[in-house]
Every structure is written in C-alpha cells, then in structure tokens.
Amino acid sequence: MRKLGLVLLVLLLVGxxxxxxxxxxxxxxxxxxxxxxxxxxxxxxxxxxxxxIEVEIKSLGFDDHHSTLVTALAAGQGAPDxxxxxxxxxxxxxxxxxxxxxxKPPYNAGRYRHGIAPYTWAQGSSDDGRLIAMPADxxxxxxxxxxxxxxxxxxxxxxxKTMEDLYQAGxxxxxDLDGDGKNDTWLVSDAGNIAWMIIRSSPELYFDKNxxxxxxxxxxxxxxxxxxxxxxxxxxxxxxxxxxxxYVAFQTGTVAYEPCGAWLGGHLKNWMAxxxxxxxxxxxxxxxxxxxxxxxxxWGGTFLAIPEQSKNxxxxxxxxxxxxxxxxxxxxxxxxxxxxxxxMEAWNHKIFEEKMDFFAGQQxxxxxxxxxxxxxxxITNKFDSVANAAVSAELSAVLNEGKAVDRALRDAKTQIExxxxxx
Amino acid sequence: xxxxxxxxRLRRCYNRMIPYFFVSPFFAFFLVFGAFPIFFALYxxxxxxxxxxxxxxxxxxxxxxxYTLTDPMFWQALKNTVVxxxxxxxxxxxxxxxxxxxxxxxxxxxxxFFKATLFLPYITSTVAxxxxxxxxxxxxxxxANYLAVSLDKIPFFHAIFSLFNxxxxxxWLASPPLMIPTISTQIIWRWTGWxxxxxLAGLQTIPQELYEAARVDGAKWHQVFFKITLPSLRxxxxxxxxxxxxxxxxxxxxxxxxxxxxxxxxxxxxxxxMYLYQTGFEWGYFGGxxxxxxxxxxxxxxxxxxxxxxxxxxxxxx
Numbered sequence: 001m002r003k004l005g006l007v008l009l010v011l012l013l014v015g016x017x018x019x020x021x022x023x024x025x026x027x028x029x030x031x032x033x034x035x036x037x038x039x040x041x042x043x044x045x046x047x048x049x050x051x052x053i054e055v056e057i058k059s060l061g062f063d064d065h066h067s068t069l070v071t072a073l074a075a076g077q078g079a080p081d082x083x084x085x086x087x088x089x090x091x092x093x094x095x096x097x098x099x100x101x102x103x104k105p106p107y108n109a110g111r112y113r114h115g116i117a118p119y120t121w122a123q124g125s126s127d128d129g130r131l132i133a134m135p136a137d138x139x140x141x142x143x144x145x146x147x148x149x150x151x152x153x154x155x156x157x158x159x160x161k162t163m164e165d166l167y168q169a170g171x172x173x174x175x176d177l178d179g180d181g182k183n184d185t186w187l188v189s190d191a192g193n194i195a196w197m198i199i200r201s202s203p204e205l206y207f208d209k210n211x212x213x214x215x216x217x218x219x220x221x222x223x224x225x226x227x228x229x230x231x232x233x234x235x236x237x238x239x240x241x242x243x244x245x246x247y248v249a250f251q252t253g254t255v256a257y258e259p260c261g262a263w264l265g266g267h268l269k270n271w272m273a274x275x276x277x278x279x280x281x282x283x284x285x286x287x288x289x290x291x292x293x294x295x296x297x298x299w300g301g302t303f304l305a306i307p308e309q310s311k312n313x314x315x316x317x318x319x320x321x322x323x324x325x326x327x328x329x330x331x332x333x334x335x336x337x338x339x340x341x342x343x344m345e346a347w348n349h350k351i352f353e354e355k356m357d358f359f360a361g362q363q364x365x366x367x368x369x370x371x372x373x374x375x376x377x378x379i380t381n382k383f384d385s386v387a388n389a390a391v392s393a394e395l396s397a398v399l400n401e402g403k404a405v406d407r408a409l410r411d412a413k414t415q416i417e418x419x420x421x422x423x
Numbered sequence: 424x425x426x427x428x429x430x431x432r433l434r435r436c437y438n439r440m441i442p443y444f445f446v447s448p449f450f451a452f453f454l455v456f457g458a459f460p461i462f463f464a465l466y467x468x469x470x471x472x473x474x475x476x477x478x479x480x481x482x483x484x485x486x487x488x489x490y491t492l493t494d495p496m497f498w499q500a501l502k503n504t505v506v507x508x509x510x511x512x513x514x515x516x517x518x519x520x521x522x523x524x525x526x527x528x529x530x531x532x533x534x535x536f537f538k539a540t541l542f543l544p545y546i547t548s549t550v551a552x553x554x555x556x557x558x559x560x561x562x563x564x565x566x567a568n569y570l571a572v573s574l575d576k577i578p579f580f581h582a583i584f585s586l587f588n589x590x591x592x593x594x595w596l597a598s599p600p601l602m603i604p605t606i607s608t609q610i611i612w613r614w615t616g617w618x619x620x621x622x623l624a625g626l627q628t629i630p631q632e633l634y635e636a637a638r639v640d641g642a643k644w645h646q647v648f649f650k651i652t653l654p655s656l657r658x659x660x661x662x663x664x665x666x667x668x669x670x671x672x673x674x675x676x677x678x679x680x681x682x683x684x685x686x687x688x689x690x691x692x693x694x695x696x697m698y699l700y701q702t703g704f705e706w707g708y709f710g711g712x713x714x715x716x717x718x719x720x721x722x723x724x725x726x727x728x729x730x731x732x733x734x735x736x737x738x739x740x741x
Contacts, residue, residue, distance in 0.1 A: 070704050076476025092705065098475035238562060238594060245564050308477060386706050389685050397689035400597050415496070419706065422490055423471040423483055 025315040026054040030080030032065040034337035041336040073098040079307035081316040087301040091384030094126045099305040101130040122377040137339035139261030139300030140371040149256040170235035183234045189255045191227045191236035197259045198223035201297030203376045206387035216409045224405045261299030262368045266338035269358045282364040296374035390415040468713035487714035500698040508671025511607035519618025527626040541616035553680035560595035568592035599691035625659030661734040
C-alpha cells in the first residue's frame with residue numbers, strides 16, 4: 001500500500017514537471033471601453049495562433065486608464081504588458097521614455113510602416129524618430145449633419161465648400177422659434193469644435209519641426225476667429241460634449257452639424273439617437289478658404305505600446321502585431337466596436353463599401369477612408385499636452401469671456417514657452 | 424541562581440518588547456505609505472524628474488520652487504482656491520450650526536432620520552454626485568436652468584436678472600463669474616452634514632444648567648445663543664473650521680469633474696490641487712508637482728495656524 005502511494009507521488013511529480021515544461025506566458029492588456037470588447041472578440045483567433053500566450057484584458061475608465069498608466073510607469077512596476085494609449089495622451093508618452101521603441105529588434109515594427117495610415121504613424125513617432133506606440137485604430141474627422149434639417153432650409157451639403165459657406169448655412173439654420181430673442185436651433189453644438197476642426201487639419205500642430213511654438217500662427221488665428229464668429233452669430237449652441245443636452249440635441253435635431261470623429265456614428269446609432277436613423281449624413285469638412293482643398297483632420301485614435309518594465313515583451317509584441325497588422329482582426333474590431341482600421345489593407349474589405357442605413361444609404365466608410373488618406377502627417381512633440389491645455393483654456397476664454405483673439409493666442413504662447421523652457 | 428536571573432531578565436526584556444511588537448504593523452505601514460512619500464516628495468521637489476522610473480533625477484536646487492512661485496497659473500489657481508474655499512466654506516458652518524441647533528431642540532421628532540439624511544451626502548461618492556450636479560446645472564436644459572427660465576418670466580426676477588446682466592438660460596459651468604459659486608453648492612451640500620454632526624456633538628456637551636440659569640435671569644434667545652451657545656462651542660468650531668480650511672485648500676474632485684481638468688472657461692475654476700495634478704501627471708514635471716505640494720502644505724499650515732489663533736484670541740476677549 002505504501003509502495004503504491006509512493007509510486008503515485010512520483011508519477012504526480014513527474015507529471016507536473018512535464019506540464020511545466022511548456023509554460024504559458026501570461027500578458028496583461030490594459031485598455032478602456034469599448035476596446036475591451038473589440039479585443040475580447042478576437043481573442044479566440046489569437047489563441048489559435050499563439051496557444052502558449054494567455055491574455056488578460058484589464059479595462060478601466062478612459063481617464064483612469066491613462067492616469068494609472070502614468071503612475072505605473074513612474075513607480076517602475078504595475079504597468080500592463082500592452083498598454084492602449086489614446087491620441088490625446090500619446091504626446092505625453094512620446095519623448096519621455098518608459099515605453100519601448102518598437103522600431104528596434106525584436107519588434108522591427110518598421111516593416112509595417114507602409115501598411116499603416118501615414119499620418120497616424122507620425123503621431124506615434126517621436127521627433128527623434130522612435131516609434132513608441134503602434135497605431136491600432138484611427139478616427140478620420142468628418143461632420144455629421146441632419147439631412148432633414150438641411151433640406152428643410154433648402155441647403156445642399158455639396159454647396160458647403162468653404163468655412164464661409166458653412167457660416168452662411170448656419171445663419172439660415174439657426175432660428176429663434178419661440179420669439180424670446182434667442183436661437184433655439186443651431187448649426188453646431190459648440191463653437192470650440194469649429195476651431196479644433198481647423199487646428200487638427202493643420203500641417204503643423206502646436207510646434208513646428210524645430211520645436212518652435214506656432215500657436216500664434218495665421219492658422220490658429222483663423223481657427224479662433226472662426227470659432228468666435230460662429231459663437232457671436234448665435235449659430236453655436238454652447239452645449240458641451242458628453243452632456244445630456246448634447247444627446248438631446250442629436251435626438252431632436254436642434255443641432256444640425258457636428259464636426260467629430262468617425263466613431264460618433266456608432267454612438268449615435270447605438271445609444272445617443274437610435275430613433276434618428278436615416279436622417280443623418282456624413283460630410284467632409286469644408287475648405288478653410290476658397291480655392292484651398294477641403295480640410296482633413298483626425299478626431300481620436302488608439303495606439304498600442306509596450307512599457308519598458310514589461311517582462312513579456314515578445315508576447316506583448318505578438319499581441320500588438322496581431323491586432324494592428326492583420327486585416328481580418330482589424331475588420332472584426334471595426335465590426336465589434338467601430339475601431340476604424342489603421343491598417344490600410346483592411347480598407348479594401350467589402351464591409352467598407354456597405355451602404356449604411358443610418359446615413360440614408362450613404363457609403364460613409366469610403367468617405368472616411370478618403371479623408372484618412374488626406375490627413376496631414378504631423379510630428380508629435382512632447383509638449384503637445386502642455387500646449388493643448390493652454391490652447392483649450394484660451395479658446396474657452398475667447399468664446400465665453402470675450403477675450404480678444406490676439407491676446408489669447410499671445411497668452412497661450414507665453415504659457416507654453418514658459419513651460420517648455422523648464423527642466 | 425544566575426540562571427534564574429538570566430531567565431528573569433530575558434522574560435522582562437521580552438515583556439517589555441511585546442507591546443512594540445503589537446504596534447509595529449502600524450509603524451511599518453506608516454513608514455512605507457506615510458513617512459516615506461512625505462520625505463521622498465521633499466527630496467523630489469529639489470529635482471527634475473519626468474516620472475519614468477528608469478530616467479534619472481537631476482538635482483536643480485530651488486528651481487521648482489522659484490518656477491512655481493513666479494508662474495501666473497499658480498497665482499490664478501491660488502486665488503481660485505482661496506475664493507472657492509471661502510465661498511464653499513462659510514455657508515457650511517452657518518448651515519451646520521443652524522441645523523445642529525434645530526436638531527438639538529427638545530421637540531424635534533425623527534432626529535436620527537434627519538441626522539442620517541444630513542450626513543448621507545458625506546458618504547456618497549463624489550464622482551457620482553458631481554455627475555448628477557453636472558446634469559442639474561446643464562446648459563441650456565438642466566433643472567437649474569428650468570427654474571431660472573421660469574423665474575425669468577416673473578417681472579421682479581427678470582429685473583434682478585437684468586440688473587446683474589445675467590443671460591437666461593445661465594451657463595452655470597461655463598460662465599466664469601458663476602462657476603465657483605456653482606461648484607461650491609456641491610461642496611456645501613456635501614460638507615454641511617459633517618459640520619452639523621460636529622456641532623451637534625458640541626451642543627450636547629453644554630450643561631443644561633447654563634440654559635436654565637439664563638432663563639431664570641430672563642435672558643433673550645439671542646443672548647443665550649451668543650453668550651452661552653457660541654462660546655461653549657468654540658473648541659468644536661476651532662476643530663471644524665480648521666478642518667474646512669485644510670479641506671478647502673485641497674479642493675479637487677468637484678471642479679475636476681464638473682468643468683474638466685483645465686478648470687473650465689479661462690481656468691476660472693482651476694484649483695491648486697488641479698494645478699498639482701496636471702503638472703505631475705499630465706505634463707510629467709514630478710519634481711515641480713512635489714514642490715507645489717510642499718507650497719500647498721506651507722499654505723495650509725499657515726492658514727490653519729491663523730484660524731486657530733483667531734478663534735483662540737476671541738476666547739480671551741469673551
């Protein structure tokens with residue numbers, strides 16, 4: 001009896017050793033909604049390809065995810081193996097370190113460069129030529145407009161070719177219905193979006209190639225002035241994004257034109273205003289001035305990065321490669337959670353030719369592809385988040401406090417330069 | 424013989440050590456999570472560090488302090504914080520005293536229910552509450568604006584609104600003069616219950632004989648309140664007001680959620696804590712953020728000393 005026990009014990013030991021001979025590498029993917037859904041949907045495929053890698057998807061709220069990531073990088077531990085980084089936060093990580101350069105071996109991400117939408121590759125790159133975040137999905141900027149409202153006012157979307165045309169259309173659409181001296185229907189929800197539309201389609205963002213702050217340039221002046229003009233004319237509602245009023249405006253059509261990222265379509269359709277199906281259309285942004293090409297810019301986008309502290313960098317890279325450079329996966333992510341592919345080959349998929357009922361049968365995805373191709377390549381600067389904070393604050397002061405545009409831009413530049421000089 | 428004393432000595436030593444052993448978990452945790460960050464932040468405030476574990480810290484002396492103290496944003500944040508602390512702090516105490524006084528009256532029924540109701544905001548998640556308040560103050564269709572629009576139809580209120588040059592519906596969270604009062608309502612709502620409970624506890628320690636004696640002497644109610652109640656409450660007030668001063672200079676959640684990380688229009692609701700957060704976690708100047716935290720610490724220290732001194736000298740006068 002004793003012998004049998006001993007034999008069993010030995011067998012057990014040998015067995016467990018054998019099992020351990022092929023250990024699974026576990027990686028943690030840190031992201032935010034709805035990326036978690038998108039990635040969970042493609043995990044079965046991933047496991048087929050990499051049976052030895054186990055993936056745990058850890059999802060936090062959008063802001064929480066990013067601040068947790070900053071803290072983990074500062075602490076030197078606790079970061080996920082794969083970290084999702086949204087475009088608004090990319091700049092913060094770009095030149096600081098803490099994330100590996102994906103161009104180096106064993107990742108050699110450079111070989112995928114020509115497969116990825118060029119502007120977004122530039123956004124993930126630092127000014128010294130490292131790629132710290134691999135583009136996973138993009139968000140071509142467009143305008144969602146209410147077909148019914150435009151039609152009722154006798155305006156054709158094709159006729160809106162310049163900012164001036166848009167402004168004139170706004171004057172027609174915005175109306176005081178109850179006679180209290182204030183408009184009750186508007187062209188846009190927030191005049192600030194007019195400025196962001198112009199800023200995000202600029203060939204330079206806040207800094208030029210040499211790192212000089214350009215927020216007092218002609219482009220920024222025009223952006224601020226146009227926003228102010230829209231505000232002063234009463235054709236902007238002054239409704240903030242992600243507020244109840246924002247959703248109500250979309251449901252009731254009191255706001256007729258919303259510059260945003262392609263992703264807004266999914267939100268409109270799924271929960272913001274599902275009853276308005278068929279009343280919406282998607283349009284390109286107008287040109288800044290007559291004779292210029294139409295503006296094309298971004299409005300969101302996700303990148304995947306590997307923190308230097310990760311102990312499973314190769315497995316993490318396998319996951320990133322799988323998500324970012326695989327047509328089927330990119331299409332699946334698009335279907336699941338409206339993650340518009342950054343991988344250009346995926347654009348050839350037939351899903352992009354689909355006529356979308358929500359947009360009255362328009363082939364909106366083809367338009368988004370067309371826009372994505374035209375977004376200018378802008379090098380990310382590590383002070384972009386500093387500049388963004390200064391420009392946002394000054395823009396709101398112009399719109400709500402009546403601060404003079406020149407003064408606001410000068411103040412923004414002073415603030416930015418002050419911060420970029422410090423150590 | 425010697426062996427016995429040896430044993431005794433060991434036992435005595437052991438007995439002496441055992442209490443330290445039992446309190447050691449607290450000190451271990453305090454050293455790691457309390458003392459270490461405090462001293463590390465002080466060390467950090469003299470360095471330049473971008474917050475990435477692998478990148479080096481560079482000693483830069485007082486630069487972080489001089490930078491902060493010469494930064495217009497710091498002064499703007501300080502001004503906002505002080506205004507917000509006063510606007511949100513003073514009503515808390517007036518209302519808290521008022522509610523405590525009423526709850527302490529003999530004839531009030533359902534005391535525990537009211538106590539619980541007043542205290543409930545304090546234990547509710549700030550984030551959830553801020554969202555509800557943001558909806559309440561929504562532009563242009565929030566409930567607060569519904570009230571404002573209704574009032575505006577009455578000529579008397581319309582005259583008041585136009586007197587202050589207010590455009591109805593109000594941009595509660597986007598128009599700079601309104602932002603601090605609007606955000607303060609939430610802070611008041613949250614902390615009034617806390618102060619009520621403090622004052623109530625204080626009121627209950629006042630001996631009834633004092634009131635009886637006052638009644639016998641024919642004192643009026645306001646004399647009772649100002650000559651007996653308030654002076655007896657002074658120690659509690661000292662504590663409650665000091666806590667408010669400390670809390671007021673650290674306001675973060677409410678403005679952060681209601682108007683965003685940049686402090687809203689022209690940074691009108693940008694507080695010191697938000698400035699600290701943005702400097703460290705968004706712009707990656709961890710040394711600078713540490714310096715701000717020490718400056719805020721000094722400010723809180725001075726402010727609470729002043730509030731203590733003021734309340735103490737009053738005591739001497741009475």
